[in-house]
Amino acid sequence: MSHTRIPALRHHGFTLIELMIVVAVITILAAIALPSYRSYVMKSRRTDAKNGLLDLASREERYFSVNNTYTNDPTQLGYGAGSSFPLAINASGQSYYNLTAPTVTAASGSGATAVPPGFTAQAVPTGDQTADTTCATYQIDQLGTQTNSSGATTGCW
Numbered sequence: 001m002s003h004t005r006i007p008a009l010r011h012h013g014f015t016l017i018e019l020m021i022v023v024a025v026i027t028i029l030a031a032i033a034l035p036s037y038r039s040y041v042m043k044s045r046r047t048d049a050k051n052g053l054l055d056l057a058s059r060e061e062r063y064f065s066v067n068n069t070y071t072n073d074p075t076q077l078g079y080g081a082g083s084s085f086p087l088a089i090n091a092s093g094q095s096y097y098n099l100t101a102p103t104v105t106a107a108s109g110s111g112a113t114a115v116p117p118g119f120t121a122q123a124v125p126t127g128d129q130t131a132d133t134t135c136a137t138y139q140i141d142q143l144g145t146q147t148n149s150s151g152a153t154t155g156c157w
Contacts, residue, residue, distance in 0.1 A: 049123040052089035096129035
């Protein structure tokens with residue numbers, strides 16, 4: 001009688017140490033990548049705010065060219081019947097900024113002390129975007145002066 005030998009079974013797999021090393025590497029990579037990703041997302045949302053605010057400024061100038069004054073009525077600016085400020089900027093499918101009602105100043109004085117009419121409009125962050133302290137609230141006026149509430153002088157506009 002011949003005896004057939006059954007080969008010993010070998011167990012294949014990872015040791016606990018190998019698994020712990022993989023988990024540690026993934027954790028380190030996530031800790032580096034996640035803040036960079038969040039910063040990139042906030043920066044891309046700023047574009048929606050700038051575009052919405054520049055659109056509002058151009059609507060104000062179009063209104064001014066016909067009426068010789070500015071307005072804070074969104075229906076007169078062409079935003080549609082029943083519109084009211086604040087207006088959500090929905091350029092990327094979800095709103096992360098609101099356009100506030102422009103502060104309108106009437107012309108006053110005469111001669112050398114005359115003050116021309118003007119407006120100041122803002123795009124205010126909402127939701128997750130309020131965590132963006134780099135640029136925060138965007139602002140534009142009738143002269144095209146572009147500022148932001150954080151005081152950053154570069155990288156926002």
